[in-house]
Amino acid sequence: MANMKAAIMVRNLTKKFYNFTAVDNISFEVEGGEIFAFLGPNGAGKSTTIKMLTTLLNPTSGEVEIAGVNPIKNQDAARKNFGIVFQDPSLDDELTAYENMEFHGILYKVDKKTRQTRIEELLKIVELWDRKNDLVKTFSGGMRRRLEIARGLLHHPKIFFLDEPTVGLDPQTRNQIWNYILNLNKKEDITIFFTTHYMEEAEKVAGRVAIIDHGKIISQGTVLKLKEQTHSKSLEDAFLSLTGKNIREEEANPQDRMRLRHNMWRKNK
Amino acid sequence: MTAIYILWLRQIKRYLRSRSRIIGSLGQPALFLVALGFGFGPIFQKAGIGNYLDFLAPGVISQGILFTAIFSGIDLIWDRQFGFLKETLVAPVPRLSIMIGRTLGGATIATIQGIFVLILTLIIGFRPQNLYLLPLTLSFMFLMALLFTALGTAIASTLNDFQGFQLIMNFLVMPLFFLSGALFPLQSAPPFLQIIAKVDPLSYGVDSLRTTLSGISTLGVFTDFLVLGILTGIVLIIGSYLFSKIQI
């Protein structure tokens, strides 16, 4: 390959919210076509890092590159290179499942024919094809999650960012979705950067792993290397021995609280 | 181009699906028309200034447009709160297109809402002077809608939640409306009120509708058009800048 640049390059990346450092001077690289797991306890700084990589948040300092493009200086160009499944909800409740997919497809310039075939294929995989004309506000949490993933996979970029894609899904669906993602990775050489709290999931699919805690990367390498380094039998044991057993308290920000309230209200209705 | 269209379409779809919102926002104009129109009508007549309904109807239509437009713009906060905004912000589409699509959508909705209020005034007994000027009226309605949707969007771009909402309502929307001469004739108002009304963009919108619907003009349609047009341009530019700086 002429272009030997990494798919994702992060150097000395830092994000401060006022005087709290959410991401603390981290560096890593992800090669093109790689499947990379970004693991860490609640509040470690995973989503904040992803936001900085995907033009949603400006870093306090440090450098990032996505497929050779700087997402801070060159937002529009960077956005052409990635797709993302967010950790938080991002669907339009007042649109149907199909309309949400269609909206995304058009926004991402997927041509009509491909769009129609893929929407059908993906909605069938996440078992929402029968409900395609229902408004999203009538969906359960798991159904919404499945729709988020299906929508995220509708266009095929160079890099996928998947922030806890399979959270709250049943094992069958998780399996289906991962098979689909792995297939994309193999066939179209799409780089996968994902976070998860299911360690066995990461162990199964990830080529390399980075573990972040309190905003700092405390270890990175292949799953095998991490296990050897900590003399552990599984990635989960390795993770626990690296990050300790304390439960992380995550402060909910006002936005989360608002959303929670909204959801509660909706359920009570 | 298709991005602008799909964002516009989304706004329209959401609007058409919220019947209660459509009907609900007709309540206030109806109240103004009935209470003020019938209440003040006789006094107006006695003072020899003419038919109050001819005077009031364009003002109430402007009010309908102002409120709907600002709130369509402020809808942005909902999209941020419930996450949908992220979906559009990471799309490989310039944020300018996203802002334009949203604004056109909101402006279309506000214009439709203005047309509903116009129909309401017809029911109550208002009769436009010259039906051939109706296309001009509609153009002015859309221009006004565009200006205030863009303004709402610009403000919403700087807000994270609804804490500032009451502030906008009390210190922007209400003053814009009450100080615009939508409800009372400016010529007979004290000078300070006239000056305030001259810096209130809604005055020019009200005046344009009053000219084209009722044949009553104080500022002149050409001035109305210039002021509304230039302001819309400025607000759109500032709004796009603020919108492009949104972080999640």
Ligand SMILES: Nc1ncnc2c1ncn2[C@@H]1O[C@H](COP(=O)(O)OP(=O)(O)OP(=O)(O)O)[C@@H](O)[C@H]1O
């Ligand atoms: N906008 C913000 N303002 C202030 N603090 C923030 C903001 N966003 C995130 N944080 C803080 O930054 C830290 C990292 O948050 P982040 O969402 O990146 O964690 P995470 O690793 O994704 O956790 P989880 O596994 O729970 O999703 C947290 O302590 C969080 O409270």
Ligand SMILES: [Mg+2]
């Ligand atoms: Mg997270």
